[in-house]
Amino acid sequence: RKEVEQDPGPFNVPEGATVAFNCTYSNSASQSFFWYRQDCRKEPKLLMSVYSSGNEDGRFTAQLNRASQYISLLIRDSKLSDSATYLCVVRAGGYNKLIFGAGTRLAVHP
Amino acid sequence: NAGVTQTPKFQVLKTGQSMTLQCAQDMNHEYMSWYRQDPGMGLRLIHYSVGAGITDQGEVPNGYNVSRSTTEDFPLRLLSAAPSQTSVYFCASRDTTSKSYEQYFGPGTRLTVT
Numbered sequence: 001r002k003e004v005e006q007d008p009g010p011f012n013v014p015e016g017a018t019v020a021f022n023c024t025y026s027n028s029a030s031q032s033f034f035w036y037r038q039d040c041r042k043e044p045k046l047l048m049s050v051y052s053s054g055n056e057d058g059r060f061t062a063q064l065n066r067a068s069q070y071i072s073l074l075i076r077d078s079k080l081s082d083s084a085t086y087l088c089v090v091r092a093g094g095y096n097k098l099i100f101g102a103g104t105r106l107a108v109h110p
Numbered sequence: 111n112a113g114v115t116q117t118p119k120f121q122v123l124k125t126g127q128s129m130t131l132q133c134a135q136d137m138n139h140e141y142m143s144w145y146r147q148d149p150g151m152g153l154r155l156i157h158y159s160v161g162a163g164i165t166d167q168g169e170v171p172n173g174y175n176v177s178r179s180t181t182e183d184f185p186l187r188l189l190s191a192a193p194s195q196t197s198v199y200f201c202a203s204r205d206t207t208s209k210s211y212e213q214y215f216g217p218g219t220r221l222t223v224t
Contacts, residue, residue, distance in 0.1 A: 002152075004152070008150065032211055034211070034212075041218075042217070042218075043200055043215035043216060043217055043218055044153070044200070044213075044215050045215070046210075046212045046213070049210065049211075087152070087153075091211055097155070098155070098211070098213065099152075100145075100152040100153040100154075101152050102150050102151055102152040103152065
């Protein structure tokens with residue numbers, strides 16, 4: 001079983017749609033959680049950290065469920081510019097170790 | 111600031127050749143790391159360094175060497191290239207004094223081994 005699992009997609013949605021991505025992690029001792037965004041053939045960049053109480057940044061909302069070892073990312077009012085791959089990232093086993101999921105691809109169409 | 115830079119952007123090697131992928135950062139970050147990204151597998155940690163003179167192995171270190179003689183530079187050496195090392199390689203750095211754990215990635219090196 002992979003340490004961080006994501007639905008690979010692709011999710012094809014029209015502009016203005018709401019879309020949700022899920023991620024599960026296997027290590028119950030994981031300490032920090034993140035969503036990174038990766039555009040095609042580019043480097044990953046931090047989108048947002050995920051806090052236990054859930055957090056929101058504009059159209060993006062992240063949730064964490066430690067009991068179920070589950071992280072989610074909700075994107076409201078999708079824009080064409082949201083088209084990218086979204087990587088779920090978990091920190092476990094000391095401050096050096098970040099585990100990346102394989103990513104979920106989102107394609108927003110007009 | 112240039113951030114994290116990597117050279118070359120593209121490279122084709124023959125099996126058995128060796129080469130060094132260069133990585134530099136100008137943010138005075140102590141922590142630097144190398145990842146490889148393959149389709150369907152996510153980024154996997156190859157080697158990392160918590161400061162000049164200190165390196166350690168990650169998840170997939172075999173076939174790669176690193177050194178860290180300065181805070182700025184963290185080169186990755188392929189000792190004898192194999193087709194299984196065909197991948198996209200990303201270098202990253204992080205400010206260990208920050209609680210955000212945000213990693214800054216370079217633009218990547220696309221390596222093909224024939």
